[in-house]
Amino acid sequence: MLKLFAAKHTVSLASALILEELGTEYELCLVDIAAHAQREKPYLDINPKGRVPTLVTPDGILTETGAILEYIAPNLMPEDAFTCAKIREFMHYLAATMHVNHAHKLRGKRWADLKESRADMTAKVPQTMSESCAYVETLIMGPYIFGSEITIADAHLFTLSQWLEGDGVDINIYPKLAAFERAFAARPSVAAVHAKGLL
Numbered sequence: 462m463l464k465l466f467a468a469k470h471t472v473s474l475a476s477a478l479i480l481e482e483l484g485t486e487y488e489l490c491l492v493d494i495a496a497h498a499q500r501e502k503p504y505l506d507i508n509p510k511g512r513v514p515t516l517v518t519p520d521g522i523l524t525e526t527g528a529i530l531e532y533i534a535p536n537l538m539p540e541d542a543f544t545c546a547k548i549r550e551f552m553h554y555l556a557a558t559m560h561v562n563h564a565h566k567l568r569g570k571r572w573a574d575l576k577e578s579r580a581d582m583t584a585k586v587p588q589t590m591s592e593s594c595a596y597v598e599t600l601i602m603g604p605y606i607f608g609s610e611i612t613i614a615d616a617h618l619f620t621l622s623q624w625l626e627g628d629g630v631d632i633n634i635y636p637k638l639a640a641f642e643r644a645f646a647a648r649p650s651v652a653a654v655h656a657k658g659l660l
Contacts, residue, residue, distance in 0.1 A: 462486055462487060463480070463518055463533070465480065465487050465488070465490065465514060465515070465516050465517075466490045466492050466508070466517075467490070468492045470623075471514075472556075472621070473514035473659075474619075474620040475613075475616040475619070476514045478619065478651065479537070479616045479650075481650035482534075482650045483534060483537075507522065514529055516529045516532070526617060527549070527617075530616070534613050544607075547607075548607070552614050554597075559590070559597070560621060562586060562590050563628055565585065565586055565589070566583045566586040566628060569582045586629065590624075590625060590629075590630045591634075594625070594638055598636075601637040603640060605645070606641065611645075611648075615641075619642065622638065622641075622642045623660070
């Protein structure tokens, strides 16, 4: 059985959502990030990065969201190479730009030692996240990112959309993104992860 190590309010939600979408049997192991459990030896023995998600599989351990999503849901990736690349392109943007924009608020110590530097990074988060939303808005076909069928990218974007209010961004300024968020929120997978304490 697959074992997913995840934590509330983190990108690990995306992996749980796709597992639920597929009806895959898995064990959810909640990591208490507030208590810094991800930095303690038992977890570091599983994932030396000290971050979530981590997926323990019969084939070994996976630790990055994009890799985990492709592993658990190959059937949600189209056969056409270009379309697959477009999905990966979207997810790389979420991981490398939008997620990092958000992380500047709570994880500034990764990039800056001075308190005033971290304060400046935090102050800029509403702007950078708004810029990411404006870009994503241009890509959403509706009701989901690439049209009427979900892909693994949809779970990834839905996860990041849950952070927007806390980042000082009004999602309703972006009509297609707001409609996407409402459409995905209505899916049974969202209710399932909520019931398991991950949302």
